[in-house]
Each structure stands twice: as structure tokens, then as C-alpha cells.
Amino acid sequence: MLFDDxxxxxxxxxxxxxxxxxxxxxxxxxxxxxxxxxxADALVAxxxxxxxxxxxxxxxxYARGVVANLARGRIRSAVRERRRITLFWSRGPEKVxxxxxxxxxxxxxxxxxxxxxxRACVVLRHAFDLSEKDTAxxxxxxxxxxxxxxxxxxxxxxxxxxxxxxxxxAAGRRNR
Numbered sequence: 623m624l625f626d627d628x629x630x631x632x633x634x635x636x637x638x639x640x641x642x643x644x645x646x647x648x649x650x651x652x653x654x655x656x657x658x659x660x661x662a663d664a665l666v667a668x669x670x671x672x673x674x675x676x677x678x679x680x681x682x683x684y685a686r687g688v689v690a691n692l693a694r695g696r697i698r699s700a701v702r703e704r705r706r707i708t709l710f711w712s713r714g715p716e717k718v719x720x721x722x723x724x725x726x727x728x729x730x731x732x733x734x735x736x737x738x739x740x741r742a743c744v745v746l747r748h749a750f751d752l753s754e755k756d757t758a759x760x761x762x763x764x765x766x767x768x769x770x771x772x773x774x775x776x777x778x779x780x781x782x783x784x785x786x787x788x789x790x791x792a793a794g795r796r797n798r
Contacts, residue, residue, distance in 0.1 A: 632672050636665055639682055642750070643689050649745045650693035652734045660696065664688040686746070686760035694738050732782045739763070740775030747772050 640661055647664075648657035667688050668675055675681045733741050739761070746757040747768070757768045 628672055628676060631676050632669055635668075635681065639685060640665065643685055646686060646689050646745065646750065647693055649730075649733065649749055650690060650738070650742060651696055652730055653696075656696060660689055660692045663692055680756075680759060683756060683759040687762055690742050690761055693742075697738060729779075729783070732779050735782060736775050736778055739767075740771045740778065743768050743771040744775040744779065748776075 643664055644657045644661035647660035648654055651657065651660070664685055668681065668685055675684060678684065733745065736744065742761055743757060746752045746760060747754070752760065754765050754768045754772075757772075758765045761768070763771075
């Protein structure tokens with residue numbers, strides 16, 4: 623198969639970044655099955671704009687932003703669906719118990735409890751080791767917002783997981 627320059631560049635971009643984008647989608651949604659679909663959908667969107675994006679300084683930052691937006695949409699859709707199901711099947715008020723401490727020890731479960739923007743900032747800063755500036759570009763927010771959302775997200779994780787677990791999590795990032 624013969625590629626023109628744009629196709630070859632996109633193919634190289636795809637090969638280099640698909641796994642990372644799928645990992646980002648998985649960490650943002652907590653859904654293994656959805657991660658590949660979201661990464662693929664993001665790359666289709668990039669391909670449609672590749673003539674312009676290939677000239678950009680940071681097409682990967684744009685790709686991360688597309689994945690983050692698709693993940694946010696998927697989460698919102700799932701929340702709306704759960705609400706509809708709950709309204710449909712609800713027979714009366716359910717008793718809600720406190721959080722299951724054993725279940726929140728898993729970092730992914732703890733991440734899933736964070737609001738999307740905090741989760742995205744924590745994941746991009748700590749799991750992907752992006753700078754505050756690169757995180758801001760990927761999410762389309764200011765560096766100050768990245769700083770505050772990351773700080774608040776880490777504080778919430780500390781509350782959920784305990785200080786030692788969060789310290790170990792942050793130390794693991796520095797040791798990679």
C-alpha cells in the first residue's frame with residue numbers, strides 16, 4: 623500500500639501514540655472496553671483534521687484534549703442513563719451507607735470518585751508526567767486551574783486512600 627506524506631505521518635503518529643491515548647481514556651473513564659473505542663474515535667477526529675494538525679506544534683496535546691472531551695461525554699452519558707434507570711425502577715428511597723473503605727484502596731476506584739476535571743488533571747500530571755502547561759493545553763484550561771484542580775484532586779485522593787498511599791503514588795511517578 624502506498625502512502626502519501628500526510629498518510630505516512632498520520633500512520634506514524636497513530637503507531638506512536640495510540641496506546642498512550644487508550645491508557646488515558648482508560649484512566650479517565652475506568653472502562654477497559656471503552657478505552658480503545660475512545661482512542662480510536664479521537665484518532666478518527668484527528669485524521670479528519672490532519673492536514674491542519676500536522677503543521678501544529680503539539681498535535682499530541684490536541685489528541686489528549688479530544689480523548690478527554692470524549693471521555694467526559696461518555697461519563698455524562700452514563701450518568702444520565704443511570705439516572706433514567708433509577709427513576710424508572712425506583713420503588714422508594716434506598717438506604718445509602720457510608721463508603722466501603724476496602725473498595726476505595728484501589729487507586730482506580732478512588733480516581734473514579736473524583737470529578738472529571740480533577741481526575742483529568744491528576745491523571746495527566748501524575749500518570750502521564752505532563753507539565754502543568756502541557757496539561758492545561760490538553761484540557762483547554764489555564765495553568766492556574768491545572769494547579770488548583772491537581773492539588774484538590776490529590777487532597778481528595780489522600781482523604782480516600784490515606785496520606786501514605788498518595789505519597790507512594792506520587793513517589794512512584796518520580797521514580798519512573
